[in-house]
Amino acid sequence: MDARTNLPVFFPRPDPTASYWQNHPDPYLGNVTDDQDRDQHVIKTLLIGSGITGASVAWNILQQPPSQRGRVVMLEARPVCSGATGRNGGHTKGASYRSFPSNYRTLGKIEAIKIARLEYANIRATHQFAAEHKIDCESRSCDTVDAIYDPVQWEECASAVKLMKDCFTEPGDAEGIYRYHLWTPEEAKEKFHIQGTGPDGEPLVGAVSYEAGSIHAYRFVTGVLNLCVQEGLELRTNTPATKTIRTSDGKWSVETPQQTFIANRVVLATNGYTAALCPEMQGVIVPLRGQVTAHRSGTNMPKTGLVNTFSFVYKNGFDYMIPRPAGTEFEGDIIIGGGLFRTPDNGLEEHGNTDDTSLNSAISSYLHESTPTYFGNSWGEDQPEGRIRQEWTGIMGYTLDGFPHVGHIRDNLWIGAGFQGHGMVLCWLSGKALVEKLDGIEGDVDSWFPKAFWTSEERRTAKGTLDIH
Structure with missing residues (x-):
């Protein structure tokens, strides 16, 4: 490494x-x-x-x-x-509960709260600016859903949500920054169409929903x-x-x-x-190549697209998913990125990589199959034109x-x-x-x-x- x-x-x-x-x-x-x-x-x-x-x-x-x-x-x-x-998916999603406990331990309560509040305020400010200046960019606020397939991370999720509830005590926090709702597997499958499994066939353990959004970045x-x-x-x-x-x-x-x-x-x-x-x-800032695919929605999926955005969290990684909103070009398309740790080298060759002129074939294969894997019977058949509309890479910066x-x-x-x-x-x-x-x-x-x-x-x-x- x-x-x-x-x-x-x-x-x-x-x-x-x-x-x-x-x-x-x-x-x-x-x-x-x-x-x-x-x-x-x-x-x-x-x-x-x-x-x-x-x-x-x-x-x-x-x-x-x-x-x-x-x-x-x-x-x-x-x-x-x-x-x-x-090149990213345009996911305005803080997922603050995932980093808050670590920040709390290493930086202290005040700084951990400041980071979570910045994430939440940034989401709100981005969408507010688009609205105020009438920028046509598919800006929308919606709930996001983290479908969790790892029992350890599910327990960590529940613990983090409780910690945030104890720390965020200002008026309005319960309706905003820590408005988390935990769902049983049965509830999540029914409400959010996630009738399939995790990438290795593991069952859904639970889901958590909270405020987020998406935007055509x-x-x-x-x-x-x-x-x-x-x-x-x-x-x-x-x-x-x-x-x-x-x-x-x-x-x-x-x-x-x-x-x-x-x-x-x-x-x-x-x-x-x-x-x-x-x-x-x-x-100090290390390039990391990410990969994204745009899927035509399956025949059993809602005709005008899914209401929520998603992350799918499994033992050694996660994928993120954004549907194109109703009324937009290619409405219902599903943008899904991730798959870094699904390669034979556990994503090693993507670290330090600034070549966004090509694709990683192992990640392509994984992402191509991800939508019917996660949605199961809710997916249905592929569209006649094929499942994948487009795929591409982009360079992120990690510290x-x-x-x-x-x-x-x-x-x-x-x-x-x-x-x-x-x-x-x-x-x-x-x-x-x-x-x-x-x-x-x-x-x-x-x-x-x-x-x-x-x-x-x-x-x-x-x-x-x-x-x-």
């Missing part, structure tokens, strides 16, 4: 697998250029990466007066939002970036940053194949690719301590990366927190943003072993 963790990190590849979410590219942000004469002027803020973190940072900077915010430029190596954000981010461009953001797609150099006068020189940009400060919103530009993050790196690295070099495949639940408000530190905005950011998420030299130099369970 250590050898995979320390593999050199490469830049985004030019011809990735086609993401289901990018089949209809944004018509306005496909290939953005700008007046070359302006490039002679120093940029105040250069953002690298156009995913949800970069979009959040850009939006929050641009809310300041023009005289204060200065010139803001965003570089994207490939077409807009072509990294992890444009590519459309959400391109919607935000369209707003940012209107506010003055200069977006450059197909412009990969290849080197960052600190100049003698204290600025940053950022090289691309097209030209060199000079900026007062640089923000890395580069997630799994970060170490390619920032050597001190080598082995040794399990928390993202947000904040100041050194010399006006800033970061928001390493979101553990959990970006849809952390990135939007992490971008806001980063900007409050970046611009010294007076406020109470430390009262709501977890201390464990701020990057530090201590965190960046700590030793450890990557654990993504």
